[in-house]
Amino acid sequence: MTAHHKMDKADSRNRLDDMVQGLVGSPMDRPDGPLKVSGQATYAHEWDVPGMLFGVLARATISKGRVTDVASIPLIGKDGVRAVITDDRLLRRPAQGGADEAPPQGSRQVDYFGQPIALVVADTFEQARHAANILKISYEPMANAAFDPEAEDTPTDKPEDDQLDQGDLDKAMADAPFTVDQVYRTPGHNSAAMEPHCAIASWDGDKLTLRGSYQMLNFNINELADALHIVPENIRMLSPFVGGGFGSKLGISPEAVSAALAAKEIGQPVCVALSRPQVFETTMRRSETRQHVRLACGTDGVLTGLGHECLVSNLPEEEFYEPVTQATHFMYGGKNRKLGIQVARINRTCGGSVRAPGEAVGMQVLENAMDELAEEAGIDPVELRRRNVPDRHPEQDIPYSSRRFIEALDEGAKLFEWHKRNKTPGSLREGDWLVGHGMAGAARVNILSEAKARVTLCADGTAVVETDMTDIGTGTYAILTQIAGDMLGLPASKVETKLGDTDFPAGPGSGGSWGASSAGSAVFLACEEIRKKLAEQIGSEETDLALANGRAGTGESMRSFADILDGQDISAIGHIEPGKTLEEWQQATYGSYFAEVAVNAVTGETRVKRMLGVFGAGRILNEKTATSQCYGGMIWGIGSALTEELVFDDRDGHIVNHDLAEYHVPVNLDVPQIEVVLLEERDALASPIQAKGIGELGICGAAAAVTNAIYNATGIRVRDYPATLDKLLARLPEQ
Amino acid sequence: MEITELSVNGKSHRLEADSRVTLLDALRNHLGLTGTKKGCDHGQCGACTVIVEGRRINSCLTLACMHDGDEITTIEGLGEPGNLSQLQSAFVAHDGFQCGYCTPGQICSATAMIEEAKAGWPSFVSDDLEGPDRLSDEEISERMSGNLCRCAAYPNIVNAIRQVAGEKS
Numbered sequence: 034m035t036a037h038h039k040m041d042k043a044d045s046r047n048r049l050d051d052m053v054q055g056l057v058g059s060p061m062d063r064p065d066g067p068l069k070v071s072g073q074a075t076y077a078h079e080w081d082v083p084g085m086l087f088g089v090l091a092r093a094t095i096s097k098g099r100v101t102d103v104a105s106i107p108l109i110g111k112d113g114v115r116a117v118i119t120d121d122r123l124l125r126r127p128a129q130g131g132a133d134e135a136p137p138q139g140s141r142q143v144d145y146f147g148q149p150i151a152l153v154v155a156d157t158f159e160q161a162r163h164a165a166n167i168l169k170i171s172y173e174p175m176a177n178a179a180f181d182p183e184a185e186d187t188p189t190d191k192p193e194d195d196q197l198d199q200g201d202l203d204k205a206m207a208d209a210p211f212t213v214d215q216v217y218r219t220p221g222h223n224s225a226a227m228e229p230h231c232a233i234a235s236w237d238g239d240k241l242t243l244r245g246s247y248q249m250l251n252f253n254i255n256e257l258a259d260a261l262h263i264v265p266e267n268i269r270m271l272s273p274f275v276g277g278g279f280g281s282k283l284g285i286s287p288e289a290v291s292a293a294l295a296a297k298e299i300g301q302p303v304c305v306a307l308s309r310p311q312v313f314e315t316t317m318r319r320s321e322t323r324q325h326v327r328l329a330c331g332t333d334g335v336l337t338g339l340g341h342e343c344l345v346s347n348l349p350e351e352e353f354y355e356p357v358t359q360a361t362h363f364m365y366g367g368k369n370r371k372l373g374i375q376v377a378r379i380n381r382t383c384g385g386s387v388r389a390p391g392e393a394v395g396m397q398v399l400e401n402a403m404d405e406l407a408e409e410a411g412i413d414p415v416e417l418r419r420r421n422v423p424d425r426h427p428e429q430d431i432p433y434s435s436r437r438f439i440e441a442l443d444e445g446a447k448l449f450e451w452h453k454r455n456k457t458p459g460s461l462r463e464g465d466w467l468v469g470h471g472m473a474g475a476a477r478v479n480i481l482s483e484a485k486a487r488v489t490l491c492a493d494g495t496a497v498v499e500t501d502m503t504d505i506g507t508g509t510y511a512i513l514t515q516i517a518g519d520m521l522g523l524p525a526s527k528v529e530t531k532l533g534d535t536d537f538p539a540g541p542g543s544g545g546s547w548g549a550s551s552a553g554s555a556v557f558l559a560c561e562e563i564r565k566k567l568a569e570q571i572g573s574e575e576t577d578l579a580l581a582n583g584r585a586g587t588g589e590s591m592r593s594f595a596d597i598l599d600g601q602d603i604s605a606i607g608h609i610e611p612g613k614t615l616e617e618w619q620q621a622t623y624g625s626y627f628a629e630v631a632v633n634a635v636t637g638e639t640r641v642k643r644m645l646g647v648f649g650a651g652r653i654l655n656e657k658t659a660t661s662q663c664y665g666g667m668i669w670g671i672g673s674a675l676t677e678e679l680v681f682d683d684r685d686g687h688i689v690n691h692d693l694a695e696y697h698v699p700v701n702l703d704v705p706q707i708e709v710v711l712l713e714e715r716d717a718l719a720s721p722i723q724a725k726g727i728g729e730l731g732i733c734g735a736a737a738a739v740t741n742a743i744y745n746a747t748g749i750r751v752r753d754y755p756a757t758l759d760k761l762l763a764r765l766p767e768q
Numbered sequence: 769m770e771i772t773e774l775s776v777n778g779k780s781h782r783l784e785a786d787s788r789v790t791l792l793d794a795l796r797n798h799l800g801l802t803g804t805k806k807g808c809d810h811g812q813c814g815a816c817t818v819i820v821e822g823r824r825i826n827s828c829l830t831l832a833c834m835h836d837g838d839e840i841t842t843i844e845g846l847g848e849p850g851n852l853s854q855l856q857s858a859f860v861a862h863d864g865f866q867c868g869y870c871t872p873g874q875i876c877s878a879t880a881m882i883e884e885a886k887a888g889w890p891s892f893v894s895d896d897l898e899g900p901d902r903l904s905d906e907e908i909s910e911r912m913s914g915n916l917c918r919c920a921a922y923p924n925i926v927n928a929i930r931q932v933a934g935e936k937s
Binding site: 062063065066067068069070071072073074075076078079081157158159160163224225226227228229274275276277278279306308309505506507508657658660661662664665667668669692693694698699700701702703704705706707 | 786788789793796797800801802803804805806807808809810812813815842843844846847848849850852856857859860861863865866867868869870871872875893905906908909910912913914915916917918919920921922923924925926
């Protein structure tokens with residue numbers, strides 16, 4: 034029994050508002066919490082698989098060329114070494130998010146420094162690690178590698194469908210009383226999820242079980258099958274707990290295929306975990322960007338022109354590029370527009386999705402430029418943004434779905450007491466510290482993704498939710514439990530949500546912030562179908578049905594589920610598909626950030642003292658987990674603003690700071706008690722549960738609030754991220 | 769092969785393993801105690817924090833064979849579902865985690881950290897060397913900065929620890 038729904042028109046029934054169980058929206062604790070805090074949640078490396086061997090990948094120490102020899106023979110059979118795998122099916126690059134097919138394979142060709150070449154398998158981890166370290170690999174290097182995305186002789190190309198030239202931006206710039214024309218740079222980033230990528234492969238005849246750490250099993254199973262040249266029906270992937278993803282686990286990575294090949298060849302289960310440096314080198318990086326922004330406005334502050342032209346990079350042949358201008362297209366008005374992306378083809382680690390690809394760096398820079406324009410035009414930065422909210426999409430002339438940007442600006446300004454700030458840069462000093470305030474807008478595209486989930490109302494009065502959807506820390510276990518509990522009138526303790534198993538119906542995967550609204554909609558649809566069956570059995574209409582605390586009826590006569598079901602389970606699959614509402618309306622989530630920083634007048638060190646985020650993301654399914662997502666995004670924004678930067682060696686493109694000692698993610702003391710406010714919103718065009726995505730919104734412009742505050746504190750514009758102290762020191766105001 | 773007697777969560781284990789085995793890998797790969805996590809294997813992230821002889825350490829930075837006879841407490845020894853420690857419960861109530869991978873390390877670290885503060889250990893942000901009178905948010909943050917959380921649950925980690933440290937002092 035499948036309930037299928039295509040999102041072709043608005044759904045403003047707001048059914049979840051009428052459910053009496055009262056779970057959705059509440060700050061319910063995560064049902065998976067007790068397992069996680071007691072060390073009993075089973076992450077990829079933590080399955081008890083008898084007879085398991087350990088594999089360690091050996092990596093390329095050249096940047097472009099061919100492998101001529103892998104000296105396996107001296108190692109095999111000694112010190113526990115069982116095999117050295119050099120199969121042509123080994124992955125050369127990780128799979129992009131949603132690839133649904135194998136990424137480039139064959140590790141004899143070397144595309145970047147750190148690429149996996151071979152897998153060494155031994156009885157113990159220590160033996161495999163040592164053997165992988167001493168494995169001699171011979172190469173024939175090629176001299177024509179490119180490492181600098183901005184070098185003149187680096188090849189570049191332009192994705193044709195992502196170039197816009199509307200009106201006459203040059204003329205608008207020349208005619209406008211106020212303009213900004215600046216080049217900004219953001220560095221590469223790494224997702225740096227706390228759990229390194231890992232896979233345990235075991236075969237039973239032709240059937241492969243792969244326990245791993247992946248975000249989108251619905252695609253990953255096809256990527257793995259294609260890579261191994263087997264059918265997906267012969268694979269079961271399990272990822273019930275994922276120790277963070279942030280894009281790095283959207284597609285399969287080298288550990289998955291190498292573990293499967295080794296386990297098949299040796300005839301025993303094999304576990305392959307990436308080391309932390311390998312996570313940096315051989316999963317995904319966020320591309321560095323060069324962004325040329327031009328803004329033109331009249332004396333009223335209304336934009337007449339907007340330019341956002343970007344250079345990003347990736348390996349040759351990769352279709353993915355950092356979609357820097359994604360939100361610039363719809364965020365602000367301005368008739369004359371020039372937006373474009375250019376991709377430099379260089380031999381660095383593969384470029385791919387890292388939390389909020391596009392907006393994380395694009396909104397950050399656009400919101401810096403808006404701050405500069407506010408300064409030029411002498412208009413309050415909040416007010417400048419208010420004046421430039423377009424009625425309709427400035428390029429496609431389509432309407433917006435629910436958009437609470439102005440409310441987020443106003444609410445943020447009020448709560449932060451924005452009007453009290455010192456407006457003269459570099460003039461507020463407390464002891465050795467220069468204090469400043471800054472703000473920025475937030476926006477992230479909203480996506481609904483195809484998803485299925487099965488819900489079973491069991492004869493004993495409990496319910497089970499099953500989908501291969503994952504919970505990467507986002508709160509999926511909580512929100513699906515809440516939706517099913519509300520729709521079926523059950524307390525959360527009577528609902529069990531099972532995730533991360535490809536034997537379950539295919540969910541949407543965790544990525545692009547679409548997981549909650551898509552998987553949640555599938556669960557909602559399945560529950561509606563079950564309600565219909567229940568209504569039939571008690572002879573009422575589904576819409577008249579009252580369900581609460583395990584009992585169903587029409588008000589006067591409530592009967593227990595056990596009584597109604599009489600020993601028979603009711604099971605239904607919900608199936609949601611995106612439709613016309615995604616094409617005919619511009620859907621996005623919006624917000625605002627406000628930050629107070631202190632910059633040390635002697636050392637140039639920046640500390641974030643206060644930070645507020647106000648967000649509108651449709652219906653909030655769980656206040657607690659949604660708030661945590663926003664904390665995460667905003668703190669990533671602090672990292673982007675102040676410390677995070679992949680450093681590449683000019684000579685061979687290798688990542689110099691490939692670990693957590695040298696790649697500086699924010700630590701506890703870098704972060705104040707951040708305040709998050711979630712606005713009430715129902716987006717009828719987004720999904721049948723009126724929810725949108727919130728996993729990435731927190732980062733989409735957050736860094737700009739910090740650097741705009743640094744400007745207010747010091748009078749210094751840092752346009753080359755991150756704003757490390759060396760970039761401030763020489764230009765700090767005189768004492 | 770080295771033979772090492774380890775007392776983990778009050779239970780003694782006889783470990784016969786390669787001398788290269790870290791305490792972290794001994795726990796995870798040999799004793800089946802996978803609650804202690806490997807985030808970096810280089811002492812950079814704190815996910816592998818356990819309590820050895822009353823002090824929190826990064827178990828990836830020490831070899832198992834160096835701990836013959838030592839008393840070791842891991843996350844499994846602090847509590848289990850249905851019988852969680854105060855800190856474990858507070859982490860759930862305050863959402864002091866998201867993906868949960870750094871969480872056992874955070875909780876082991878915080879458990880020992882509260883005792884350090886009670887014993888008068890000063891930190892980088894303490895006003896004097898006698899240690900703080902109470903664990904302010906800044907003291908908690910500073911003392912927990914060796915435990916990275918990429919989900920960045922830091923505000924809630926501080927909230928959870930503040931609640932328990934307040935109850936204990």
